[in-house]
Amino acid sequence: MDKREAILKSVLKLVNREGFYHLNMKKIAQEAGVAAGTIYLYFKGKEDLINALYAMIVAEFNQQVLEGYDDSKTVKENFFEMMSKAIDFYLDQPDNFSFVEQYTYAPFLFKENQDENFLLLLPIYKMMREGKTAGIIRNIPDAILLSLIHGPMNTIVKLHLAHKTDLNKKGARQKFYEAAWDAICA
Amino acid sequence: MDKREAILKSVLKLVNREGFYHLNMKKIAQEAGVAAGTIYLYFKGKEDLINALYAMIVAEFNQQVLEGYDDSKTVKENFFEMMSKAIDFYLDQPDNFSFVEQYTYAPFLFKENQDENFLLLLPIYKMMREGKTAGIIRNIPDAILLSLIHGPMNTIVKLHLAHKTDLNKKGARQKFYEAAWDAICA
DNA sequence: ATATCTAAAATGAACGTTCATTCATTTTTT
DNA sequence: AAAAAATGAATGAACGTTCATTTTAGATAT
Numbered sequence: 001m002d003k004r005e006a007i008l009k010s011v012l013k014l015v016n017r018e019g020f021y022h023l024n025m026k027k028i029a030q031e032a033g034v035a036a037g038t039i040y041l042y043f044k045g046k047e048d049l050i051n052a053l054y055a056m057i058v059a060e061f062n063q064q065v066l067e068g069y070d071d072s073k074t075v076k077e078n079f080f081e082m083m084s085k086a087i088d089f090y091l092d093q094p095d096n097f098s099f100v101e102q103y104t105y106a107p108f109l110f111k112e113n114q115d116e117n118f119l120l121l122l123p124i125y126k127m128m129r130e131g132k133t134a135g136i137i138r139n140i141p142d143a144i145l146l147s148l149i150h151g152p153m154n155t156i157v158k159l160h161l162a163h164k165t166d167l168n169k170k171g172a173r174q175k176f177y178e179a180a181w182d183a184i185c186a
Numbered sequence: 187m188d189k190r191e192a193i194l195k196s197v198l199k200l201v202n203r204e205g206f207y208h209l210n211m212k213k214i215a216q217e218a219g220v221a222a223g224t225i226y227l228y229f230k231g232k233e234d235l236i237n238a239l240y241a242m243i244v245a246e247f248n249q250q251v252l253e254g255y256d257d258s259k260t261v262k263e264n265f266f267e268m269m270s271k272a273i274d275f276y277l278d279q280p281d282n283f284s285f286v287e288q289y290t291y292a293p294f295l296f297k298e299n300q301d302e303n304f305l306l307l308l309p310i311y312k313m314m315r316e317g318k319t320a321g322i323i324r325n326i327p328d329a330i331l332l333s334l335i336h337g338p339m340n341t342i343v344k345l346h347l348a349h350k351t352d353l354n355k356k357g358a359r360q361k362f363y364e365a366a367w368d369a370i371c372a
Numbered sequence: 373a374t375a376t377c378t379a380a381a382a383t384g385a386a387c388g389t390t391c392a393t394t395c396a397t398t399t400t401t402t
Numbered sequence: 403a404a405a406a407a408a409t410g411a412a413t414g415a416a417c418g419t420t421c422a423t424t425t426t427a428g429a430t431a432t
Binding site for chain 2: 019020021098101102104105106138140141142143144146147148150151152153154155156159160164165172175176179180182183184
């Protein structure tokens with residue numbers, strides 16, 4: 001059994017269940033089935049642990065979303081595919097969503113670098129640039145396009161996880177993709 | 187000088203500057219220019235204080251956004267107006283944005299009721315319903331529409347406050363409104 | 373005006389608890 | 403038996419809250 005991974009997973013579970021505010025090292029150790037001191041064999045401290053987890057999730061997310069990207073497809077197809085992968089990522093592991101949101105919105109909690117926040121958005125930037133040069137995507141500032149892609153995706157996942165809607169319902173995702181696309185297409 | 191208000195304002199300032207994680211009663215008292223014990227004359231405790239602040243901001247936000255609403259205008263005009271008011275609210279008082287975001291994404295931190303989160307969205311619901319019955323807004327689930335309105339607004343404000351874009355630049359807002367509108371109009 | 377009294381408001385040191393981290397000791401692996 | 407990994411009790415700092423005491427403000431009497 002990999003203890004490092006067990007520790008990371010237990011942070012994820014606890015942050016989702018109780019929030020950052022109630023997270024403490026003893027709980028993390030208990031949930032992971034190790035002693036409190038053991039955590040310090042794998043991480044420098046609490047901050048290091050949290051940052052390592054965030055970095056891990058970002059890496060997984062980008063990898064999974066970029067998997068959906070195919071240069072031979074149209075921009076629209078790539079857009080749909082990436083939206084789909086991104087939503088899948090969070091629906092498959094809701095803990096990830098909760099953690100990333102809380103981490104992102106806690107200024108100066110554990111981050112030295114504000115720009116870290118935007119690492120999650122790298123796949124979107126790629127698609128945007130290509131669509132714009134091809135004249136298929138609106139020629140408006142990148143940040144506005146970004147808000148029209150990331151914003152809805154983020155909110156719809158939140159609403160789904162809060163049981164305010166059901167993204168698994170037939171046709172629901174397709175309607176969402178189409179509407180989001182109309183916001184960005186030229 | 188109203189001490190209750192001074193205390194609330196100092197929470198707002200501190201949460202924005204250092205995050206919930208580093209917030210403590212001593213700092214709140216110092217920032218407000220009162221003794222630690224004084225806070226307990228106005229609030230039952232830390233939770234009560236935080237909840238009171240959130241309630242205050244939600245009330246102000248809804249009031250300000252609904253101010254832009256005018257039944258004699260078209261749905262599109264109302265949409266633009268409300269987007270504008272909502273963005274103004276956060277740009278004028280960025281502390282409010284930071285606080286609301288952090289509060290929203292901290293499950294079980296101070297909330298008994300998850301639904302509280304969605305109070306901020308009441309003005310949007312009103313416009314959506316009316317537009318749908320008039321056939322002007324897409325006939326898709328409310329939650330999806332909501333994500334297409336609230337999501338972009340939320341993200342663009344975040345990007346603006348992080349200096350990734352400038353919403354005060356001429357034409358920027360108009361482009362944003364138009365694009366967001368195209369996502370929801372039938 | 374000034375002094376005296378009273379209740380409300382405010383103070384901040386003290387308290388009990390919680391927490392992250394350490395490290396002497398024990399357990400496991402080689 | 404030596405080295406590496408793991409333990410968890412101990413430590414001291416930090417925190418939310420309390421409450422005995424002090425300060426302030428308003429009313430009343432001199």
